[in-house]
Amino acid sequence: MDLALPPEAQAWQRRAKTFAEEHLFPHEVELEMQGELPAATLDRLRRAVLEHGLNGINHAKDVGGQGCSQLELTLIGEELGKATGALWAIVPHPAVALKHGTRRQIDAYLRPSCLMERRAYVAVTEPDAGSDPRMVRTRADRRDGRFVINGEKWFVTSGDVADYIILHANVDGDADKPTLFLVDKALPGIRIGREPKFTHTYVFGHPEFVFENVEVGEDCVLGPIGGGLELTKDWFVEARLQIAASTLGAAIRAFELANAWAGERRQFGRAIRDFQAIEFMLADMAVEIMATKSLAYRISCEIDSGLDRKLVHARASALKLQASEMAGRVLDKAVQIFGGRGYMRENPVERLNREVRVDRIWEGTSEIQRVIIGGQLRKRGTAIFTGWR
The missing domain is CATH 1.10.540.10 (Acyl-CoA dehydrogenase/oxidase, N-terminal domain)
Structure with a gap:
């Protein structure tokens, strides 16, 4: 091996x-x-x-x-x-869903997005639809060969800088027909309702969007009608893998900074790392990062080797759960090691501590990841997680 x-x-x-x-x-x-x-x-x-x-x-x-x-x-x-x-x-x-587009859609949306000439935002979450996408109320009604979209979307990450939308809506209001639409942001009827402020600092915004009688053609349907939930699942899997990687990076940086500070900072005549309380925190941080990195690299290699789609879904949930919760624990210890300096916004550790908190919420809460993992245990048994491949 x-x-x-x-x-x-x-x-x-x-x-x-x-x-x-x-x-x-x-x-x-x-x-x-x-x-x-x-x-x-x-x-x-x-x-x-x-x-x-x-x-x-x-x-x-x-x-x-x-x-x-x-x-x-x-x-x-x-x-x-x-x-x-x-x-x-x-x-x-x-978004990975774009690869399922028609040739026209790939040329008009995916290719320019890869070349950074365009940028999308994915709009799924609503006031009443968070962990349960079947609660989506945004609808796309068929009318004279076109679709008329009405609804509201929340927490639309990077929506302020994107120029088109990958919108999750129910065709004719039918919850059994969740469908993705490619919607140009400049179309009449699209407006930002408000731009909330959040705990973390984010280079772009998370606006709330309102859609009022927004008309799009049939050629704006991404994938099959009724196939939106499956395409959205694939997007969630990709997002969960991304979150796992970024939280791992955040934890590593915080650990490296805390480890260096523990050697520099002196109290009671010696470096604080010489105190067992600090030494044990650093040891715990090291082991948690090592375990999570091993899991992340293993699952990544399994995906590259053609892991079954359903297993990818389950393993991505396990990885996101482990990485996001690990990062929270590591960052908390890093702040503690820095003491008051760890609470200053000029310190990367303070910023990372705030920023990793959302990783246990967005793209599927920790509780939803546990639901997915529990469901797979019922269907497939323990070997899906305890076995090797």
């Missing part, structure tokens, strides 16, 4: 690390203190993404992407996830 990272994967890891350190880290404090970055800075960062070849990393080369493997995506996400302010979002992941 060869556990060494392939040379190509190591090259992607180095590329992402260089990009994060040279282009993301320098803007962290400015973003935290100002709440946003100037348009000129964002433009420079987008150009830097292209220059480093980090655009379209999750899509094939023939549609403008980089054709990265899942292991490579995990390594990239881990390095980018070390940046605060969700600056990793500067590197977009065009």
Whole structure:
């Protein structure tokens, strides 16, 4: 069993690390203190993404992407996830559902998204539809060969900078016909209801959108009518893998900073790492990170080896649960080791501590991940998680 990272994967890891350190880290404090970055800075960062070849990393080369493997995506996400302010979002992941589009849709939406000429936001969540997508109330009514969309979407991440929407709606209000639509943001009837402020700092916004009699053609249906839930599941799986990678990166950065500080900080005549209380915290952090990294790399390699889609769904849930909850524990210890300095916003540890909290909520709460895992245990038995392949 060869556990060494392939040379190509190591090259992607180095590329992402260089990009994060040279282009993301320098803007962290400015973003935290100002709440946003100037348009000129964002433009420079987008150009830097292209220059480093980090655009379209999750899509094939023939549609403008980089054709990265899942292991490579995990390594990239881990390095980018070390940046605060969700600056990793500067590197977009065009939604995996787009690869199921028609040739026209791929040329009009996926290809330019991979080339960073366009950007989408995925709109699923609603006031009454969070963990249960069957509670979606947004509807797309057929009318004279077109669809008329009415509804409301919440927590639309990066919706402020996107120019088109991948919208989850029920055709004719039928909950058995959940369908995805490609909707240009500039169409009449689309407006931002409000832009809430959240605990974390995020380089882009999470607006709430209102759709009032928005008309789209039949050629804007992405995938089959009634197939929206399955396509949305695939998007959730990809998002959960991304979150696992980024939270792993956040935990690693916090651990490295806390470990260094524990050696520098002196109290009672010696470095605080010489006190068993601190030493034990560092030991726990190291083991949790090591275990999560091993799990992330293993699952990534299994996916690259053709793991069954249902098993991918189950393992992605297990990984997201483990990584997001691990990051919360590690960040809490890192803050404690830094003491008062760990509570200062200028400290990356303080920012990361706030930012990883949402990872136990979005793209499926920890409780939903446990529901998925429990369901798979009932159907397939314990070996799905305790076995090897």
